[in-house]
Amino acid sequence: MRGLSHQRRAALTAAALVPILTIGASGAMAHAADHSGPDAPASPTGKSRWTAPRPAAGWSEVRDATRFGHRCAQTSGWDPGYENPTLTEDCLSLNVYAPKQAQGRRPVLVWIHGGGFTGGAGQDTNPREFVQQANAVVVTVNYRLGALGFLNLPQLRQASADGPGNFGLLDQQAALRWVQANIAGFGGDPRNVTIAGQSAGGSSVCDQIASPTAKGLFSRAIIMSGGCGMSSAADGEKTGLAFVQAAGCSGASDVLACLRGKPAADLLAAQQKAGVRPSVGGAAFPADPATAVPAGRTNRVPVLLGQVNNERSLFTFQNYDYVGKPLTADQYEALVRSTYGDDAGKVLAEYPVGEFDSPDVAWTTVQDDSASYTRQRLYAQLSRYVPTYAYEFAESDTPQFTSIYRIQQKSEAARNHPFGATHVDDLGYLWDYLGQTLPYTDDELDLSNQMIRYWGRFATTGDPNGAATPTWPKYSQRTDLMMSLVACDTSPATGKPPAACSAVTDRFGAEHDTAFWKSLSS
Secondary structure, eight states: OOOOOOOOOHHHHHOOEEEEEESSTTOOOOSSSSOOOTTOBOOOOGGGTTSOOOBOOOOOSOOOOSSOOOOOSBOOOSSTTOSSOBOOOOOOOEEEEEESSOOSOEEEEEEEOOSTTTSOOGGGEEOHHHHHHHTOEEEEEOOOOHHHHHOOOHHHHHHOSSOTTOHHHHHHHHHHHHHHHHGGGGTEEEEEEEEEEETHHHHHHHHHHTOGGGTTSOSEEEEESOOOOOBOHHHHHHHHHHHHHHTTOTTOSSHHHHHHTSOHHHHHHHHHHSOOOOBOBTTTBOSOHHHHHHHTOSOOOOEEEEEETTTTHHHHIIIIITTTOOOOHHHHHHHHHHHHGGGHHHHHHHSOGGGSSSHHHHHHHHHHHHHHHHHHHHHHHHHTTSOEEEEEEOOTTSOOOHHHHHHHTTOHHHHHSOOOSOTTTTGGGTSEETTBOOOOOHHHHHHHHHHHHHHHHHHHHSOOOOTTSOOOOOOOTTTOOEEEEOBOOOOGGGOOOOOBOOEEESOHHHHTTHHHHHHHHO
8 A cells, every 4th residue: 555645736725716506596607697598497396397408597686606506306325415315306507617717718528427317416526626737617517317307208208309218318418508508608618518427427428429419519528437328218118107106106197297296205215116217219319329329320529438447346345245245155146147147157157256355356357347348349339430538447556435435434344345446436536526535645646637637638629648648549449459547656765756657558358358248249
């Protein structure tokens, strides 16, 4: 373990920034009059539940932007600030971060938060360091979550041609239209907008890449630990009907009126029994990105995308160790058999539990490698049509992201869990996440600076390359070259300065055994 640095990022306290909150009745706008724009959505409550976002009423007075808008309705979780459920539906707000002296036209990065399409908010991300270093404007957005954002029913398809089942994704597009109409007022260039997101936010980015109604709203895309795929329309309706039953509205003469009359707490309780996710449908999302991307039927923009190298260890911990029930060898075999069906025997032979430190590690590795093969295919599919830059965040000695880091302070089991670089760990290298600066070493801070340079250049030009960083080649299926992002392990005794040790690698396939997973798919 490298020694912890006492160095603080000065820009986090000294940066001169103007946070702006807007769109929606609870949103706000500071230092300007009537910047609501033509496409800022109104409150999606009452009869407006499960309708496409609509413009909010404008205003002429100065509005208070000293507090964030409400988070969208969601259940409680382990993230700080989310200890209790959120029941507010008047939540369609966004936050603008810009250098105080915002002159000229700066690149704009619109950040779509993750959270499994059921949790999170734009305010979770504090991008001040990124704004300063990249000289960019960053916008973070809220969008409707869970059943309130993604319910798909026959009645809703009759009422909306845009995207039944995808109101949360339509909220994201409304925010992008607001950016087009208003961001110049904050020093941003509406012709130079990058959409970016992690986990469900990364998947949202791919959904927008495949959406005809998002064309022209952005010129670049960043997908971090997110996939490309939606539920089918049939599956969306199936889960929607299960939700209606769980909510106690299946026998109602007017199902939508029944659902719209339910308090948010009842809908969240029903969602726990019957969850819903984005599904194909309507003019906005007519095709599954899993089929649109390979065919090139997308908004063709440069893409930067990748993953952390131990994505699934977080979920193994969450589902088993965190609740005090680590996997047994028998449970590992049962999981493989239920997940991989006819291929289960081959998977068990390739990943015998006895060759791993524990059944937990075996199950994590199986899932990591399987998902890595899927992501490798996505790299190849995108690279056929657009400039594609692939990466893997491989800094395995990093402090875990805020929520896990807090748990580790109190739990020996959490401290001993082999997380490695797991899901969400890379976010802290770009911006403060969930309101806490983690104890990064000086080497890790240098990696952070390097990643901000890469992401910032890509948001500016569509190419992450530039001075003082290793050359990052475009992805090609023929070479499988990508950037491995890692910090050095500089010993203070050497007198050498701290540094990042990121380098181009062609070892992704070998390290994740993707040839084996390809043999199963063929």
